[in-house]
Amino acid sequence: MGRAEARRAQQQRGARRAPSGRGRGKGKGGKPTGIRRFFTWKKVLGTFFGTVLLGMAALIGLYFYVEPPDPNADALTQNNVYKLSDGTVMARVGAMNRQIVSIEKIPADVQTAFIAIENKSFYSDRGVDLKGIGRGLFNTVTGKGKAGGSTITQQYVKNFYLTQDQTPTRKLKELIISLKVDQEMEKPQILAGYLNTNFYGRNAYGIQAAAQAYYGVDADKLTLEQGAYLAAVLQAPSQYDWATAGPNGKKLVMIRFNGVLDNMVEMGKLDPAKRQQLKFQEPIKPKAAAGSEGQKGYLIQAADEELKRQTGMTDGQLKAGGWEITLSIDPKKQAALEKAVQDELESKLDRKGRPVDAAVQAGATSVDPKTGMIVAMYGGTGQSEQWASNALRKDFQPGSTFKPVVLASALERKASTQEGKPITPNTLYDGTSKRPVVGSDTPFNPQNQDDRDYGNPMMTVQSATNSSVNSVYAQMIVDVGPRNVKATALELGMQDRDGWPADKPAMSLGTMSADTLEMAGVYATFDNHGKKVTPSIIKSAEHATREYKPVRAVGDGAISRKTADTVTKVLTGVVEDGSGQAVKSSAYEAAGKTGTTEKNVAAWFTGFTPELVTVVAMFGDEPGTHTQTSLTGTAGGGRAGGSSFPAAIWKQYTLDALKGVDTGSFDLDEADMGKVQSSSPSTSPSSTPSQSASSQPPSSTSSPSRTPSRTPSGTPSGTPSGTPSRTPSKTPTPTASSSKSNTPKPPLPEEGPER
Numbered sequence: 160m161g162r163a164e165a166r167r168a169q170q171q172r173g174a175r176r177a178p179s180g181r182g183r184g185k186g187k188g189g190k191p192t193g194i195r196r197f198f199t200w201k202k203v204l205g206t207f208f209g210t211v212l213l214g215m216a217a218l219i220g221l222y223f224y225v226e227p228p229d230p231n232a233d234a235l236t237q238n239n240v241y242k243l244s245d246g247t248v249m250a251r252v253g254a255m256n257r258q259i260v261s262i263e264k265i266p267a268d269v270q271t272a273f274i275a276i277e278n279k280s281f282y283s284d285r286g287v288d289l290k291g292i293g294r295g296l297f298n299t300v301t302g303k304g305k306a307g308g309s310t311i312t313q314q315y316v317k318n319f320y321l322t323q324d325q326t327p328t329r330k331l332k333e334l335i336i337s338l339k340v341d342q343e344m345e346k347p348q349i350l351a352g353y354l355n356t357n358f359y360g361r362n363a364y365g366i367q368a369a370a371q372a373y374y375g376v377d378a379d380k381l382t383l384e385q386g387a388y389l390a391a392v393l394q395a396p397s398q399y400d401w402a403t404a405g406p407n408g409k410k411l412v413m414i415r416f417n418g419v420l421d422n423m424v425e426m427g428k429l430d431p432a433k434r435q436q437l438k439f440q441e442p443i444k445p446k447a448a449a450g451s452e453g454q455k456g457y458l459i460q461a462a463d464e465e466l467k468r469q470t471g472m473t474d475g476q477l478k479a480g481g482w483e484i485t486l487s488i489d490p491k492k493q494a495a496l497e498k499a500v501q502d503e504l505e506s507k508l509d510r511k512g513r514p515v516d517a518a519v520q521a522g523a524t525s526v527d528p529k530t531g532m533i534v535a536m537y538g539g540t541g542q543s544e545q546w547a548s549n550a551l552r553k554d555f556q557p558g559s560t561f562k563p564v565v566l567a568s569a570l571e572r573k574a575s576t577q578e579g580k581p582i583t584p585n586t587l588y589d590g591t592s593k594r595p596v597v598g599s600d601t602p603f604n605p606q607n608q609d610d611r612d613y614g615n616p617m618m619t620v621q622s623a624t625n626s627s628v629n630s631v632y633a634q635m636i637v638d639v640g641p642r643n644v645k646a647t648a649l650e651l652g653m654q655d656r657d658g659w660p661a662d663k664p665a666m667s668l669g670t671m672s673a674d675t676l677e678m679a680g681v682y683a684t685f686d687n688h689g690k691k692v693t694p695s696i697i698k699s700a701e702h703a704t705r706e707y708k709p710v711r712a713v714g715d716g717a718i719s720r721k722t723a724d725t726v727t728k729v730l731t732g733v734v735e736d737g738s739g740q741a742v743k744s745s746a747y748e749a750a751g752k753t754g755t756t757e758k759n760v761a762a763w764f765t766g767f768t769p770e771l772v773t774v775v776a777m778f779g780d781e782p783g784t785h786t787q788t789s790l791t792g793t794a795g796g797g798r799a800g801g802s803s804f805p806a807a808i809w810k811q812y813t814l815d816a817l818k819g820v821d822t823g824s825f826d827l828d829e830a831d832m833g834k835v836q837s838s839s840p841s842t843s844p845s846s847t848p849s850q851s852a853s854s855q856p857p858s859s860t861s862s863p864s865r866t867p868s869r870t871p872s873g874t875p876s877g878t879p880s881g882t883p884s885r886t887p888s889k890t891p892t893p894t895a896s897s898s899k900s901n902t903p904k905p906p907l908p909e910e911g912p913e914r
Contacts, residue, residue, distance in 0.1 A: 238252060239481070240482070240484065241458070243488050244532075252362075258367040259365065260367045262354075268386065269389075273354065273389075273393075275422035275428070276390050287312070315353040318475075360400050391412050391419055453541060454493065462697055488533065492816045498815070499811040500521055503804060505521075518780055520549045521804075522539065522551075523812075526679045526680070533696040535812075536548075538551070551676060552778070557669040557673040560765045560801070561673075565636050584832045585835050590616055591630055592612050592629075593630070597634065608627070624732065626737060641661060651718070652684065654673070678774045680692050686769070727830070734749045746817065747770075747822045753806065760788060766806075768817065773813060
């Protein structure tokens with residue numbers, strides 16, 4: 160082949176390869192087509208670096224343009240004004256409790272404690288954390304939470320110059336001013352400003368006030384352990400204050416406390432051997448703020464908690480002041496509740512001479528069921544003696560006041576017994592004490608009060624509610640399903656907390672924790688024909704720069720009217736013929752339920768009229784240790800159950816609160832008590848579903864028949880934890896010839912375990 164021919168052949172091969180050589184997305188001549196014309200790697204990189212340069216230029220411009228504003232620390236601090244429902248000013252709170260101290264007055268290791276947990280690079284950084292700022296801005300813009308990642312310098316700038324608002328604009332100002340402050344101030348000055356401007360809880364602004372509030376010493380006398388706790392509590396003062404923190408709050412603050420010390424070791428500022436010797440030092444008991452004497456402090460506490468919960472405000476934002484808050488508290492009803500507690504409980508106690516009386520605490524919440532507004536609340540003897548409100552404490556169980564929730568769940572879900580019979584107030588159950596439940600994966604055989612057997616052994620649900628029979632409700636919750644009952648409880652407004660036994664029949668005895676506020680909401684929902692009531696203490700709240708729209712206290716139906724009215728009708732039977740007879744009066748129609756927890760550490764009476772729902776609770780709380788202790792022996796008496804002091808307080812208060820009111824009757828037209836059933840046994844462990852008895856069923860409102868009380872042998876069975884006990888050998892088999900059929904009716908027993 161000649162040279163000319165070789166060139167022609169090469170040109171032909173090149174021509175054949177040309178179409179494939181353009182590649183996908185390329186046009187004639189290999190040029191990009193479509194979207195690739197706009198997004199090439201060169202253009203993307205150019206755009207990115209251009210944006211970065213523009214951002215840097217903007218920051219530089221802002222740096223020279225933005226000047227630190229005047230300090231807002233004291234100038235913007237105002238009082239919060241709290242009024243009663245009639246407009247009377249109850250208290251003015253918010254005068255700043257702060258005393259500025261120099262950095263030399265703060266021990267060096269205490270300074271390091273704050274740096275260790277908040278900003279380990281404080282002495283080496285330029286005052287800002289760019290990664291943290293970026294993350295915070297992204298979270299704020301996308302609605303994923305509050306901006307975070309601030310350095311100590313940024314936090315000082317926020318507290319001293321800016322507001323607490325979590326907005327991109329404020330964060331940008333914080334960034335620029337922090338850069339300037341870091342250039343113009345020495346690090347010790349910045350640290351001093353940070354420690355002196357923070358809010359530590361207990362109305363304490365700055366480390367000097369915090370040292371006094373938590374440990375009763377000046378800042379220069381703080382130990383490292385005390386400083387580590389103050390550094391830990393700073394993140395969430397209300398949640399982490401040891402005097403009021405729940406189990407989870409104490410757990411979290413201890414994690415931070417240990418984190419402070421461990422970080423100091425990591426930084427080389429604390430000897431590891433000394434670290435092992437350092438122990439948490441519990442703070443002193445809080446003191447009531449001036450103007451918060453009596454019940455005022457508790458009412459302010461309840462209003463503040465609700466306002467923060469509804470708005471997402473921090474403690475610092477609320478304490479900065481400027482709020483005018485009108486409470487829903489009715490002055491006359493509030494006075495009546497305080498007097499009832501004094502007359503029916505406090506006047507009978509010898510707190511100094513009788514140890515059991517020293518441990519007695521009382522709390523109460525009273526709600527208008529039609530509006531959901533809290534009209535009266537009792538938190539304790541005063542914040543100087545009992546800091547946290549007993550009306551809001553969540554560390555005690557509600558006991559048998561939870562049983563109506565089990566019944567409501569059964570009715571709402573149209574549940575049936577193990578034999579397939581619908582559960583209604585007239586359904587028959589075996590009332591034998593220590594009777595093992597049937598159908599549960601968790602063995603459970605609770606003991607009735609005084610180990611009594613009820614009902615021959617069959618009794619109606621109404622009679623079992625009247626006498627708060629544990630064995631009946633333990634079986635009922637298995638028939639309904641514990642998880643279904645829990646779901647109903649949450650729908651009614653109870654809160655899901657750690658330790659709720661969601662799948663255990665012991666739940667029927669009220670073994671979860673609750674406070675008087677949420678139980679008032681549950682019973683107000685029954686009273687309001689099933690419409691969910693979320694009690695509120697704030698009638699209105701106004702602020703010059705913030706908006707607040709109260710959440711509706713009465714919402715849509717949590718349960719049907721038929722269910723709510725049926726439960727209410729059953730609870731009227733408790734007052735007429737059951738354990739709640741102590742509150743019976745011709746002045747009103749009432750419904751209610753008593754409750755006494757295991758070991759008698761708490762006693763409740765939760766009752767309502769068509770006009771008012773009131774929950775009264777007593778707790779055994781050992782002074783100084785907050786250990787739950789028995790109420791037995793209160794005021795020199797015996798067992799202090801729900802039908803004793805709580806019922807007496809409830810009755811006196813209700814009579815006074817409704818004085819002059821044209822009280823009405825419950826409108827229960829939709830209540831359905833169910834058909835009277837034959838007395839075939841309902842899941843008796845000693846019989847099969849096919850067995851039956853010829854005895855007639857008891858009346859739905861009569862007191863139950865029983866055998867003489869047995870003397871329990873050994874440890875009582877049926878603890879709330881569901882620990883199985885031995886099956887009693889004397890569990891009767893229900894037959895027509897039962898020797899118990901002619902046993903006379905017993906008098907109503909006193910309150911006992913889980914009633």
